[in-house]
Amino acid sequence: MAKSTPWKGNWIWGGSEQSPRNEWRWFRSSFVCPRDLEISAKAVLWITADSRYELYVNGTRVGRGPVRYYSTDIFYDGHEIGYLLRRGEVNTIAVQAMHFGVSNFAYLRGRGGLLAQLDAISGDQEITLAKTGADWKTFVHAGQDPAISRMSCQTAFAERIDGRQLAEDWTSTDYSDADWQQATVIGPVGMEPWVRLHPRDIPYLTEEPVLPTRVISLNRVVPYRLTAFIDAYHLMKTPGEENANQIRFCGAFATVLRLREEAEVKVVLHVGGLGIVRLGERLYTEEQLEGEPPLAHIRAQLPAGDHLLLYTVYGPEHGHSNRVGVDADQEIEWISPLEAEVGYGEPMSPFVRIGPSFTYTCIDYVDQYELFSSWETEKIRFADRISSLSSIDDLRESGYPLESVPHGLANGEDSFMPQFAKRESEAYSVPANLQRIAVASTDPGVVPLFDDGDTEFMLDFGKEWSGFLEFELEAEAGVTVDWYGIEYRKDTYVQHTFGLDNTLRYVTREGIQRYASPVRRGLRYLIVTVRGANKPVLVRDVRLVQSNYPAPEIGVFQCSDDRLGRVWDLSKHTTKLCMEDTFVDCPAYEQTFWVGDSRNEALVNYYTFGGTDIVERCLRLVPGSEFQTPLYGDQVPSAWTSVIPNWTFFWIVACREYAEHTGNRSFAAEMLPPILSTLRQYLTLLNSDDLLDMKGWNLLDWAPIDQPDDGIVTHQNVMLKKALEEAVAIAEFAGTPERGKECAEFAVRMKSAINRHLWSDERKAYLDCIHPGGRRSSVFSMQTQVMALLADVAEGERYATLNAYLTATPEGFVPIGSPFMSFFYYETLMKNGNVQWMLDDIRDNYGFMLDNDATTCWEMYGHTTMNRANENDLTRSHCHAWSAAPGYFLGAYVLGVRPAAPGWAKVVIEPSNGDLRWAKGTVPLPLSGCIDVAWEAEKGEISSLVVTAPEHTELDIRVPAACTVNIRRVKQLPESG
Incomplete structure (x- = not known):
């Protein structure tokens, strides 16, 4: 309005x-x-x-x-x-x-x-x-x-x-x-x-209250005696907060641990870019720390007195806080090494900052190799000097800037580290009166108390959600209640959200009170810890107000294989949770509009929800990043100036797909100038061989493919060639075909160059890249071959060779290893009608998610990427919309419903059954209405088909001649203003 x-x-x-x-x-x-x-x-x-x-x-x-x-x-x-x-x-x-x-x-x-x-x-x-x-x-x-x-x-x-x-x-x-x-x-x-x-x-956006389904655990817990966060990014960065660019620096933080009696002291450091650590007289290198990051720790027997705790930190740093936890078997406190110098102005924390002695901001598309080299040199020099500082006096005499850290940037009011920095954790059975929290009852849940610890319990909301936490409690004044959202647990294992402080700390007043948080959170499980209570806390209500783009859940898919149907449901729910005021990558960790991710998200959305204005909003936001870079940002609107060229190319593809999906020619005309503008910038980066040769974040997939930040990356070249062709199509759709002439010419030149310089006759495949100086990569990946097929670079014998690789990965080739890459893999499979191979791949990879209690699609597959040191560590994000490919492909190719004209004025119905006996579902249309399809198969072929469609939608039905077809037409209401 x-x-x-x-x-x-x-x-x-x-x-x-x-x-x-x-x-x-x-x-x-x-x-x-x-x-x-x-x-x-x-x-x-x-x-x-x-x-x-x-x-x-x-x-x-x-x-x-x-x-x-x-x-x-x-x-x-x-x-x-x-x-x-x-x-x-x-x-x-x-x-x-x-x-x-x-x-x-x-x-x-x-x-x-x-x-x-x-x-x-x-x-x-x-x-x-x-x-x-x-x-x-x-x-x-x-x-x-x-x-x-x-x-x-x-x-x-x-x-x-x-x-x-x-x-x-x-x-x-x-x-x-x-x-x-x-x-x-x-x-x-x-x-x-x-x-x-x-x-x-x-x-x-919607606001739909979701209640927990059960209380699944109860524990008596004792946290570490001391925990704190430190905002290293703010403290080490210059200038201020105007951007969110990554920084590299050389600095350190220190505090003094004061013991009145001898004690064993344990220090946990959850720090990115951690270097050396000093505790008292002993110096620890990174290799001498116990445990694995992000829970690396040290321990030492220390006498009564003051002991220096110091650690160096270097980045790269983007804004995550450092966290420090200290525990001891005797009373311990930390004080500032500059305690006597702290005045009566701004309150100070017990930490001091040393340095930075060197800092610089990293911007991906700028040549900063000289700065990087200087940073590496300074790291060594800084560590050598800092390692000799073993006392407070040494700190003062070091010559480095030494300042007290304000309370606002480092303090012990941290509810995240106590979630995993625990001295004790003892499990109890869940009493019935606590289980009432998960029941819509007038009787409150009663939180039991422990004399020698805090009370921790975990709520299960049944599946992943994204929204705003609300609760109602009855308590005495001064009780601390920590709320902590996580996405995954298995038996006693809890996957902590390292990199995301998904907590809310609430201190109670006397009596009944209600609080509604305005901070968005994504979670499935909610860990609640009650600290410092003298009488039971009554929990009268806990809910998450689910909030997402208000798209009706029109899309439906069911089939004879319930496993595939459940996977489709995962994809739909994942996409719903990742539709906020833009598409986002995930509802928990980032909540960021990643431009490349959103192309695939848009296609899934078309088949599950049918939303269009959210797609247009996302596409229109991208050129707004031009003031940061003419290559356009990979996440917008954002203060991190970062470019992934493929993400810009995917955006151009998405612009063409949206214009044709909606039949919106004016959109195509409006977006053509910014599309041509950024493509011209990329064309200036072509070398004399007509290949894109650039420094940048040359990413396609989280996989061990050879995609260096400098050089000629093959998948990037084929995507630029495709983006140029997409611009030609957009110009034609906008009614100005002459504006695409330059792009068409460059696309032809790039295709020739790719085939001339990036093909290996020996391996019968496209190599991953050519490194600076001309060294040809020895890595060959399925990712590169898939993108070459998708961009129509390979022809003739080369095309046939690569197409065969889709179902028989050559030995030594990097395989498809992520759900994001599978989207493009499925696209190439469907170009050749290989639906059975796609169905089996979905059953295998997404079925593994189902077997591990997934309710949304994971960022990575898990069985291919799990942390071998922890078999439960299957993926970082358990809800990632770039992974929701089945939500699109099962509707577009198993139901077989695809557009054949702009705005879906004409629709192809070409179902593919594979080994399925039947399938049915609904596909939304972009303007109004939907298409319902139901088919059955006998002896491996579609034998009957029922289609319900609006009366003015032209249908192109492609089924075997013996198939019985029943078409039902429904009238359409006139469009309202």
Whole structure:
């Protein structure tokens, strides 16, 4: 909904900082609604905020937003709230605005700001009832602790809430905001950084409460005595938070451990880029640490007194926090080595920072090999100097910058490390009164207490979900309740979300209390730990409010093999969870719109949900990254300037597929200029042999293929050739074929060059790459052969040879090893009608997921990539939409429903049965309606087919001559405005 009336409100904020770190701020305004305002009047509250908002009217939560945006082009929402207005009475608008203050993979740092305006239209009368200005009141959310760790480098912050500081009724009209500050007007609409405002371009996301199904474990636990996080990225980076680029540096952190008695001390370090560690008099190299990262640890018997704990850290670092845990069999505390120098200003942590002595920001497409070499040299020099520092005095005299770390960037209010840094964990059976948490009952669940430990229990939500945690408790004041979401467990094994602080720490006030988190989380299991309680805590409600793009679940697939049907369900549910305000790679770890992933996600979505505006929104966002790189970003809108060339090429493919899927020729015409613009940039990187020869993140797949960051990568060259041809098709579809002439010419030249320079007559295959200097790769992979087939590079005998490899991988070739790569593999199989091989591959690879209790598709297969040191460590992300290929291929090729004309005006029905006896299902159409197909097979052939389709959809049915065909037609309603 676009705003048709002028903006009258101004941007407002509060406090003295333009862009405070992790600040949640409340805003309120009250007004009298005219008594004569008609009940039927349309009242729209227009709103946006940097970074996110939650909106309430008269105590009722109306919505949240905005959708992700570039700072210069922010989106606004329009909420119809007429039904909430009280005519002739005081009404209150309340907003919780959450400003990140740091850039991430879905947000580029701007400044704190809120803009809102309530317009009412009654008949011909139009009035503004409220607008943001100096009359609004504001207050920093007193119960939210900003001094908490990042959830991950891709997202914002974890959450710590003190219920004792919450005013539950702050959104109501009756609440008194007399002691709040006046909001500060920071500028009019059009001010920087929000130069342009755009109406929200997709519907509001769903909010569907999901309850846990059971309590599956109960444990008495004792955490380490000391745990803390350290934001090394912020502390070692220069300049500030305007970007989220990776950094490499040479630095160290230190603290002093104070013992009153001799004790055995154990230190766990969950640190990326860890170097040497000093504990007291002893120096440990990385090889001398016990255990494997991310749980490397050291232990030592230490006498009473003060002991230096120091570790070096180098990166590469993207924004994950370091974590340190210390345990001892006697009382222990940590103090700052600069304790005497800490003044009365900003509160300080017990840690000091040493350095950095060297730091630089890595941008993938820039030549930084000289910097990298300097960093490697400095690492050695820095380690040599730091290794000699064994005391506090040595630290002071080291000559390196030495500063206390502020409490906001390092402290013990960390609820993540205590989840795995445990001194004791003892299992108990789950009592019936605790199991009540998973039952919709008026009787609360009762959390038992232990005299000598905390109480930990685990909730199972039945399958993976993505949304917002809500709970209601009854407790005494001051009890700490930690909530921690995970995706996978097996028996007593818990796969911790290393790289993702998926926690919420809540400190209770006295009595019954409810809290609804505004932070999105993905999880299946929820580990709840109650700490410091003197009497049982009563849990009255726990739920996850599932939130995703509101696509109706139109798509259906069933067949005679229930295993395949279950795999299709996995694919559908995975795609649903990865459809937010854009497609995202996963609902837990990153929640990032990865451009290349979304091409495959879009195709699965077409067959499971039929959503189109989310696809168009994603495609239109990509060229907005041009201010960072003319090659376009691989994840957008993001503050990490990163390029994966194939992701840009997949985006071009997706633009053509979307334009033809919807029949939208104007979209093709609008997207053609940015497509041609970036392709021209890539063409400047061709060498004299007409091959793409570039430095960059030359990625296709997580597999041991030869895809160096510099050189001529074969799969990248064939995809550029294909992208050029896709641009030609888009130009033709847009009605301007002459604009694709240059691309057509280069595509022909590149095809010839690829076949001339990248084919091996000896191995009868395309080599993976040519390294700088001309060294030809000795690696041959199925990934490269698949992409060559997909891009129609191979012809004649070469085509036949490669096609045979699809079902008989040559010895020594790197095999297909990931669900993402399988998508392209299945595409090549289907070009030749090899449905049986695809079905068997799905049964094998995805069946392994089913056998391991999967409810969504994994990022990797597991049986091909598992950590051999831990057979339970099957994949990182257990919900990854780039892996949902069966959701597309089973509908498109087993049901056999595929478009044969733009906008699906004509549809091919060409079912493939393989070894299946029957299949049936539904495929959504892009504009309205759907196609239902049901077929049966006898003696290996389709014997009967029933098709239900809209009356104006032309059908091209391709079945054996003996097949009985029954076509049913349904009428279509006229399109509404």
